[in-house]
Amino acid sequence: MLNYALRRMAFGLLVVFAVTIVLFSVMQLMPGDPIRLVADPSRIPAWRIEELRRSLGLDKPAYIQYFYWLNRLLHGDFGHSIVSGQSVSSLIAARLPYTLLLALGSLVLHYVIAVPLGLFAALRANSRIDRTIVLVVTVLRTLPGFWLGILMMILFAIKLKIFPISGYQGPLSAVLPVLTLTLPALGGTVRLTRSEVLETIREPFVLTAYAKGLPGRTVRVRHILRNALIPVTVMFFLSLPWIVGGSVIIENVFAWPGMGRLLWKAITNQDLPIVQGIIVIIAVLTVISNTIGDIISGVLDPRIRIELEEVGG
Amino acid sequence: MGLVDAQPAAGRPLMQVSDLGVTFQTSRGSVRAVSGVSFEVRESEVFALVGESGCGKSTTALAVMRLVPPPGRIDSGQVVFDGVPLLDLDEDAMARVRGKQISMIFQNPLVALNPVYRSAAQIEEALLLDQIPRDRAWKLAVGVMGDVKIPDAPERALSYPHELSGGMRQRVMTGMMISRSPRLLIADEPTTALDVTIQAQVLELLMDIRRRTKMSIMIITHDFGIVAETADRIAVMYAGGIVEQGGVLEVFEQSGHPYTRLLMRALPRLTKEEGRLETIAGHVPNLVELPSGCTFHPRCPLKRDACLIERPTVREVSPGHFVTCHYPEV
Numbered sequence A: 001m002l003n004y005a006l007r008r009m010a011f012g013l014l015v016v017f018a019v020t021i022v023l024f025s026v027m028q029l030m031p032g033d034p035i036r037l038v039a040d041p042s043r044i045p046a047w048r049i050e051e052l053r054r055s056l057g058l059d060k061p062a063y064i065q066y067f068y069w070l071n072r073l074l075h076g077d078f079g080h081s082i083v084s085g086q087s088v089s090s091l092i093a094a095r096l097p098y099t100l101l102l103a104l105g106s107l108v109l110h111y112v113i114a115v116p117l118g119l120f121a122a123l124r125a126n127s128r129i130d131r132t133i134v135l136v137v138t139v140l141r142t143l144p145g146f147w148l149g150i151l152m153m154i155l156f157a158i159k160l161k162i163f164p165i166s167g168y169q170g171p172l173s174a175v176l177p178v179l180t181l182t183l184p185a186l187g188g189t190v191r192l193t194r195s196e197v198l199e200t201i202r203e204p205f206v207l208t209a210y211a212k213g214l215p216g217r218t219v220r221v222r223h224i225l226r227n228a229l230i231p232v233t234v235m236f237f238l239s240l241p242w243i244v245g246g247s248v249i250i251e252n253v254f255a256w257p258g259m260g261r262l263l264w265k266a267i268t269n270q271d272l273p274i275v276q277g278i279i280v281i282i283a284v285l286t287v288i289s290n291t292i293g294d295i296i297s298g299v300l301d302p303r304i305r306i307e308l309e310e311v312g313g
Numbered sequence B: 001m002g003l004v005d006a007q008p009a010a011g012r013p014l015m016q017v018s019d020l021g022v023t024f025q026t027s028r029g030s031v032r033a034v035s036g037v038s039f040e041v042r043e044s045e046v047f048a049l050v051g052e053s054g055c056g057k058s059t060t061a062l063a064v065m066r067l068v069p070p071p072g073r074i075d076s077g078q079v080v081f082d083g084v085p086l087l088d089l090d091e092d093a094m095a096r097v098r099g100k101q102i103s104m105i106f107q108n109p110l111v112a113l114n115p116v117y118r119s120a121a122q123i124e125e126a127l128l129l130d131q132i133p134r135d136r137a138w139k140l141a142v143g144v145m146g147d148v149k150i151p152d153a154p155e156r157a158l159s160y161p162h163e164l165s166g167g168m169r170q171r172v173m174t175g176m177m178i179s180r181s182p183r184l185l186i187a188d189e190p191t192t193a194l195d196v197t198i199q200a201q202v203l204e205l206l207m208d209i210r211r212r213t214k215m216s217i218m219i220i221t222h223d224f225g226i227v228a229e230t231a232d233r234i235a236v237m238y239a240g241g242i243v244e245q246g247g248v249l250e251v252f253e254q255s256g257h258p259y260t261r262l263l264m265r266a267l268p269r270l271t272k273e274e275g276r277l278e279t280i281a282g283h284v285p286n287l288v289e290l291p292s293g294c295t296f297h298p299r300c301p302l303k304r305d306a307c308l309i310e311r312p313t314v315r316e317v318s319p320g321h322f323v324t325c326h327y328p329e330v
């Protein structure tokens, strides 16, 4: 198992490395001279620009520049904001926890709401309650995030005054953004859980579990749910980056001090170093969550573990 | 046992099945998988249920366990086990019967174990139902694996099902199902999915268990060879109903039903791959629309007018030997 986990992590590192190469290449291919971002050639003499170019290492071949850049990234140096001059890493470090709070809150909520709901629907498949659950989550899925967010604000913050309207004023502030982020996405998890449970129920090993005398509750938890949750869990970790992506809009609606809002502002200000830095962080988060998904699926399913150990993935 | 040293079947009845009916509601109509099935299994006997593929053998066994999968429903009859009407029990009480009184080895051992648990853990899970302390349960589970002749049991105990061969999985399953010493073990084609050499070993194991524990075994098979080697009594099923039953000797040597004779002639040993009985003209009737009269009449070489119209009743042609045919040959 340890061997398997180490392999997955090594593979994850490789992916991050590949992402940095792609990102760097894209930056190289972008039109425009990076020097122009810091110096206006119409007002600064050419020899001064050459000197600047040399001091920034821009006269070196691209691959050397890449390693300089990578080295800086590894030391946590993501450059400085063009607009404010603040270091990008400290800007991101200040915002990241808030975004992770939304993502993890959403993860927990998925498990607390969607999994039991999916199980419940599957155990009463094709009954009225099952159809209602599927219908409700399907409708939720079509709701645009910003619209739902504003609706929540009006209802729970302005009318009922249960939760703060926006910004971060303590943990309660997270409730509305987390709900807004989770509700539309719930449908996928409910339906996946439902269909996996329905599939697992038909597995012959479930009959075996009943035949040896286990009571229904035990069969449902230890044999049906336990096996059905493997793909649900993996799917969840694979979709975590999408949740972070989705939080860009939600964070803006709620003026949430997270990375999504930072990204939004940086894009409108054309603050390239911040955009770059956030892309690297999202890539790393994606790889981390995929790796966790892989490791967890290996923990949950001995067949996957062995298969992947054999192909050396 | 069996033909070689058949004893008069005199055991006390352990389980009586009467007028059992199971229907699957499908989009193509109601499939009458089992209709009007009655038989009994006696103490310490081996009772064989034989018949072509699709005639309702597995469904009968699942109905006895009350594990018929949806859209199937038991819609008539009763199963009385040791005086207890099983179809009247609530779900919890029925769960206490399973594994302890009646247990069942399923048709396909390759997929009958949960892939995510170690083999001994799955046996242990059964043992823990009997309030055995955890540390002892694991040792007992490993012991059970030894009992079913799994080599290197302590090591194999830690294996996951996919790391075991088909024969080994069948043994783990058998161990699991006998671990709580049930009084009746139903074995649904326990050897069909296995290699020929392994088949003999698994059969030998079952007979060994029977000798050691005196538990009754209801064996479901296509294979008359297996019936001859193991069974005391036999029931022959056709299109959801039992057409003949009795002591193995009587049924083999004085078969009363034309189907039984054709079946025995067609296949001393029918393997799963061949499936259908090519040598009996015609094929198994559609269970949605059963033929009128005797369900076997479209394929029967001896049919007469009455067979097309009237459903035959059960006749006792000699003591304990029942035939459902208008014109039993005795």
Ligand SMILES: Nc1ncnc2c1ncn2[C@@H]1O[C@H](COP(=O)(O)OP(=O)(O)OP(=O)(O)O)[C@@H](O)[C@H]1O
Pocket: B024, B026, B031, B033, B051, B052, B053, B054, B055, B056, B057, B058, B059, B060, B069, B070, B071, B072, B107, B287
């Ligand atoms: N889940 C189901 N849905 C619909 N029909 C079913 C279902 N399970 C079984 N049947 C029908 O019930 C009939 C009896 O099936 P069963 O599995 O009991 O046969 P069998 O005698 O065990 O056959 P085999 O020798 O192939 O195992 C078949 O005709 C089958 O089509």
Ligand SMILES: [Mg+2]
Pocket: B057, B058, B059, B107, B188
């Ligand atoms: Mg069967």
